[in-house]
Amino acid sequence: MLLSSLHGNRQKLDGGAMFGNAPRALWSRWAPPDAQNRIDLACRCLLVEEASGRRVLLEAGIGAFFDPASKERFGVVEPGHVLLDNLAALGLSDADIDVVVLSHLHFDHAGGLLSAWSADEAPRLLFPRARFLVSAAAWQRALAPHSRDRASFIPILHTLLQESGRLDIVGEEGLGAHLGPGWRGHLSEGHTPGLLLTEVPAPGGPVLFAGDLIPGAPWVNKAITMGYDRFPERLIDEKEALLDDLIARGGRLFFTHDPALALCRVGRDARGRTEAIEGRAALLREAC
Secondary structure: EEEEEEEEEOOEHHHHOOOOOOOHHHHHHHHHOOOOOEEEEOEEEEEEEEOOEEEEOOOOOOOOOHHHHHHOOOOOOOOOOOOHHHHHHHHOOOOOEEEEEOOOOOHHHHHEEEOOOOOOOOOOOOOOEEEEEEEHHHHHHHHOOOOHHHHHHHHHHHHHHHHHEEEEEEEOOHHHHHHOOOOOOEEEOOOOOOOOEEEEEOOOEEEEEOOOOOHHHHHHHHOOOOOOOOOOHHHHHHHHHHHHHHHHHEEEEOOOOOOOOOEEEEEEOOOEEEEEEEEOOOOOOOOO
């Protein structure tokens, strides 16, 4: 099993929104803002290449589906579809991916499933051979969003996924029933209903794709949440339990939004607070 971290299109979002109730004097030390109070964010994906030849992609990033005005509004940095470029750098295309696992269907995690914006044609669904996995609760939230996060979804994507015939809804049977022994899914409700966090059974200890539960190293501190989280107190409780479990099992975290770190272990500082340690900036076909 080989793991690779793959960047998608980067994004800039308001730092105050990303750090919830943490004051700017604190979060600006971790993520210096620009003149518009925006901070740099990655939209990083994890590619798992198994000995069997199966390729599993965890998320697809934000992609390049936005029209120019929306691209500016949501702070998308690059004009092209960066994830496709980085797959090509490994000698792969979207047609070589067998499974795409989506933690949820907010556009910065699923928009990369769509082709780049064109004034002449509607977006089309990429990854023509892949099966798409999403939790039952996350799928229902996408179909009937709350007014608070309606703008975070892409209705045409949901239609294309349904029409593909390759959408698999993960229910009580769990993620392992779809991906096989060793694979595990953790459900979280604090950020959005049915957030599906994939645990990869890597040789050096499990690797957890932490999604928006822990989007980057500063959020390993259990008290730090985002303004986008629907239930921050519940998220903190979920995070604490998950981090305690990972520490006990020697697991690692994979970050989707941290601009500098792809992977870390979890440790505790002198006051017993959880923190990111042994950080890695990137993985390139590594047997972790």
